[in-house]
Amino acid sequence: MNLLSLYLNRPLSTSMLEYALDITMSRGIENGYYGRNDALHVVLAPFGVLTLIAEEKKTLLDALAVLGISMEDHEEFLTQDYPIHIDPSLAEPFRVDNEAIRLREISTLNLNVIALAVSQSVGLEKYEKRLNSLFAQSRRIVESIHTYSFTRRSRLMQFAKRLALTRHDMVSNLLLLDKPNILWDNEEAEALYTRIAFILELYDRHETALSKLSQIKEDVMLVMDIINHKKSEFLEWIIIVLIAFEIVMGLAEMARKL
16 A cells, blocks of 8 residues: 655645545544545644655556645645555564555554654654744844844744744644554554554654744844843943933023023
């Protein structure tokens, strides 16, 4: 079997999937949806990643074509594929390595668990790329800190807003802070998810991304402190000038009276 997960560049609703693929979508794991027919298994994650599983690669490509997605422009998409083999002779329920996922028997839950883990990897890659951009922008801000003034405070606030939204979306959407609830009731599915998450380094990558977010936040706070300090100094000088002006005017008034 072949699995393909890709990050969607445009919104794709369950109704659009049902209409285009002639398939019924049902509620799956953690606010996701899944559907299947004789040739195709479809999982739509709540963070905009679509996963397709089929025996033949042509079935995957045909389904994507029906959805208006061409893999000829694959560089425009974030994708990840993973072969799935069914081997009834396996001593254990599953075996996962970097090359393939092997299952002793196929089930809807197993396919949904695999799709969730791989889609989380694709979704995490999207945030990793966004963080790389934010990190580079943060470096430029720090490098130009000597030229930053309080008049550019609004631009820095916009950057801080983007940073906060990225952190919120990454934590709430990717669902990596805790395992899906359904896995607590199924030890085999939990073990399968844990193994795939380990192979794809989901938790290590998530921690690295959060660490990078914290570093960017510290940079923003440093620049904000410096801007606030400059603003305070500017206001202090205005007060000094006003006081000096009042003193001069008072002395001038006294001189006229003399």
